[in-house]
Amino acid sequence: MTAVHDDEPDSADRPRRPRRVARVLIDSPLPQLDRLFDYEIPAELVADAVPGVRVRVPLRSAGRVVDALLVEVGEPDASDRPLSQLEAVVSPVPVLTPALYALARRAADRAAGSAGDILRLAIPKRMVRAEKAWLAADPPSRPVIDEADRAWADGVLGAYPGLAEALDDDERLAVDAPPVPSTLGDGTVVGSWAILLAAAATHTLASGRSTVIAVPDHRDRAQLEAALAARIPADALVRDDAKQSGPTRYAAFLRTLADAPCVVIGNRSTVYAPVSALGLAALWDDGDPLLGEPLSPGVHARDAALLRQELHGGALVFAGHTRTTDVERLVAVGWVRDLPAARRVSPRVVLSANREGESRAARVPSSAFAAAREALTEGPVLVQVARPGYAPVLVCAKCRHPARCAHCGGPLHAARQGAVPTCTWCGRAAHAWACPECRSTLLRMASSGSERTADELGRAFPGTRVIVADGDHPVTEVDARPALVVATRGAEPRAAGGYRAVILLDGDRMLMADDLRIGESCLRWWSNAAALAAPGSPVHLVGVGGEVARALATWTQAAYARSELADRAPLRMPPTVRVASVDGPHRAVDTAIAALRAAVPELDGEAVLGPIAHDESVRALVRFDYGLGASVTESLRASVVSHAMKGRRAAKGRTPGAAHTLKVRVDVPDLDL
Template sequence: MTAVHDDDHGPGEGARPARRVARVLIDSPLPQLDRLFDYEIPAELAADAQPGVRVRVPLRSAGRVVDGLLVELGEPEASDRPLSQLEAVVSPVAVLTPALYALARRAADRAAGSAGDILRLAIPKRMVRAEKAWLAAEPPAHPRVDEADAAWAADVLAVYPGLAEALDGGERLALDAPPVPAQLEDGTVVGSWAVLLAAAATRVLAAGRSAVIAVPDHRDRAQLEAALLSRIPADAFVRDDAKQSGPARYAAFLRTLADAPCVVIGNRSTVYAPVADLGMVALWDDGDPLLAEPLSPGVHARDAALLRQELHGGALVFAGHTRTTDVERLVAVGWVRDLPAARRLSPRVVLSANREGESRAARVPSSAFAAAREALVDGPVLVQVARPGYAPVLVCAKCRHPARCPHCGGPLHAARQGAVPTCTWCGRAAHAWACPECSSTLLRMASSGSERTADELGRAFPGTRVIIADGDHPVTEVDGRPALVVATRGAEPLAIGGYRAVILLDGDRMLMAEDLRIGESCLRWWSNAAALAARGAPVHLVGVGGEVARALATWTQAAYARAELADRAPLRMPPTVRVAAVEGPRRAVDTALAELRQAVPELDAEAVLGPLTHEESVRALVRFDYGLGARVTESLRASVVSQAVKGRRPAKGRTPGAAHTLKVRVDVPDLDL
């Protein structure tokens, strides 16, 4: 971005136009400050004021000194206007590389947001002791991968013909990971996907380049870490985890700034790791909502990885047991190549339904029940349920009206059998509940959580171990002894040797959620659970039919994603088009939409949905083709800045920025007004 002067800067004493100036990105949430500002570099700071360092600068409009990042050095503009001086150089360490700033700027512009918000996610807070230790230590040496480990990586990658060459050539790839558990040499159990990505990273590191791998959560990270550390030098491994201590995370970030290549694994913000000579960016299970950034400007890790590969080169790998419609769209347009395995592996999926004469209310059909009983002779059986707890949903026993809290209207639930129902919102106990529709005082359990399911199965299989795995009872691994493992979706532990059977319950209830992508999500939940089964073990999907069930049974998730795209295209649903949400006061939203129509006249008459009242503001959705993205986001961003500038002088008693209420979110996943 071209640097500009601003009236916020007061005159600096002793200004010398012949000196070079520092162009600084100010750390501020205000959208009007999302640009570079020129500051004069005092003589005493000239040595330390280098591109990428943290600085402190005066900001007259705020009446204070603020933090910033020195992006670049330049010559002063031909103007008599004096410049303010840098107040201080906070640290001589250049934490902002030119490549990282270019990526942050590109990602922010695509999302109609601020580069500073991206960099706040990418660069951890400074930790003085960790920084001093880093400066005092010798620079890390270039790692050397053993020939045996390089050969191992080549053997693993050979399962996908051409994968090794594609990594070397920096291609963009979509891989369907093998749906079976694997056991490392030390006996650790991991998913085969972790071995595959570890092999890809090992090959990239052996070629003298860096690899960056983003995974959804700590459970995935632990599997990948175990697979990697057995193959690459420990000093080339970097863990980037939001749950690390501040000093540990900052030390890991400083390692990525070194010239020596490394392998970085972590969560969604890891895709921004400023490693040297990037050779690969990989995402595991990009459909997991944990890879969607909730903080502004909300750039999904998948989109950030795409932008990074486009800017910096290297290979890009999307791996998963399922295929998101977002990645399948990229495959369809030729931007990403689908690379199949030489030999297709798939679990033995059985679509279980109630037999003739069997009660439709039976939660576990006799076929699945028999499979579980037979499998328990040899080892553990996984039972996946939709919700944690005992009875997550209660209804009136007489009229089936949902049971609601008489105080706040929240849903009631029971913590255990015979317990007084409590509200999930306010936590109050409903001792004297009565149905507002029929006045009945009797309640009925409308669904079973993990704890109630464990109770029921414990009675059905007396003497069998029952293990609950959910948010309140985290379990990462179970041994190979017989046990019933009742887990909520996404919380399934690994089993040594794999599960001897997998029972997928509550599928029909999961599919009833009002979500555009619920079929995609269910297929991902079920596929990830099925991939934990031992080879040849049965996987029973209970009470579900239709396309999504057939996709699981035939293990054709990519075909399901293609069919979803074909269905959404005529309706202009994401991701066949991009969608931006515009929210704020009625006048501000109407003005932004009017300016957008003028800036992008190609938008069709049905591009805008709404605006409709949303809590205390109004909300509108804008649907636009990918080719119009740059112009749409530029116009929406200009509207946000314009509204922010209008509100920079607040009314008496209000804080600065309080009038800035126009919000824009780009690439929302659903048409939810």
């Protein structure tokens, strides 16, 4: 038995030892858990429980242990409030930097979403072997850029007066890239835009700062990687790609956490790469829908880059062959500066139409046909089409009614001439198809896909190589020998020395799409294809007139974006205003809209469109000015959390599911109810 002295205070009267408190963000999709929770750090974990590490914590409401990220360690707490203890520290590597958490929190709040959803995109899953190899290896050394590469970078940037100085001064810039192909020293063909961004990254790395560049897809990333490979040390070039294996991607992520600066290139989530001393964030072709995040909360890479630059500094560059209305709006309000090239370079665009006496049904006018014939004596010719396949659309030969599948109602298509039509949705063959309108059993091809176009052009140019490039036939590069390259939009391969002619077909059909931004999208598709032509080679836009065609012919894409903004402003269309969609049960949507109007009385009477039925729920759209963004998103987020709390237990006889969930998406690109 231990002796107790009379002068020793009773244990109940002893002062409580201050506890170390960890504030963690729980990895959960539940919106009500999107906040920091306090946990006591047990004595045995004090050394390892540092900000940024992965931890395991008990979640009493669920009766289980869950993953979390330790955001910060609070001051010692001597209060008597009950706190659960950390269960374990999963990894000693602090994967969440303070800057990354601040960016995730800011992006989530702006989009009425959860910071955990952002961090799930930014931080790859832990790979134990890759992590152990990283911890055992020596830290990467600071990269050294030799004088020759510095001079090369400054020479490339010199084509844009003041660009190098603007990068050093952390400015926000919109840059129109040169629309010509380039050939590297090893013979690799890349776009001149890749050379420009590689020079900007090299210049920034030479100053001791990191660069983050986000591009739409692997084809763009490969060009940029090739342009950078010969200019910066290999260990300073980090590839961030969702298609990498888990260990490879996690090892690349760990490299970005090092103190040594680097250049990170990848897809949309690359804008969150937690590099040290960020000097430049750049986006190539921000109008490409691949840079829009489909997962909640749906923050576009452009918006994430803008928030990151505002929070942490560094230069920001939007580069492209065209100018999106989103970036042009930022230029108009003075938030982004337009930086033109010293010498304007543009392709030779020809607006081709059928001549007198030619059939209007002729798909390739005689002028474009003659240009292709002449160009094929020198090298490859690119033909851009709207759709892949042989005959993507079939109609009744008698009444022109669209041919639909009798089982699911999907559109029928033909894989080749004379083939049995099949459904594009369910894949069933329509052996005994009959038109529901006129009962005719004859079908007509209403459109030509890439394969049918290649078949037709192959007969028109006998003895010529024909190459199909689309989703089913990926081709990244072709040689300089004569060939007809038939490609769908966005799948055009690069040609050695550039194409000797480019023919843009189906433009009128592309412009018919029911999309607010279809003119903007078409101009981007056509401009990117035109940029693949060799200098001086003709680019024929077939059968299209109007403002968008003139913008391509005069290479004034920024002016077209300005005119689009002017047209949308009176109608309060995005991006002149921000638009949020609210989906869910009718009562929940009505409650959220009522709460929003009470919280933000500045909203006018026409701010809300709907709600109308949408699938199994209803949808309403909210239009609001940028200055009201914080108030609107805060109110909508509060409604989401409130609805989630009420729905924790599904009503008796009702199955919980997506139809009973209130969802909010901010900055939707179109007014699509």
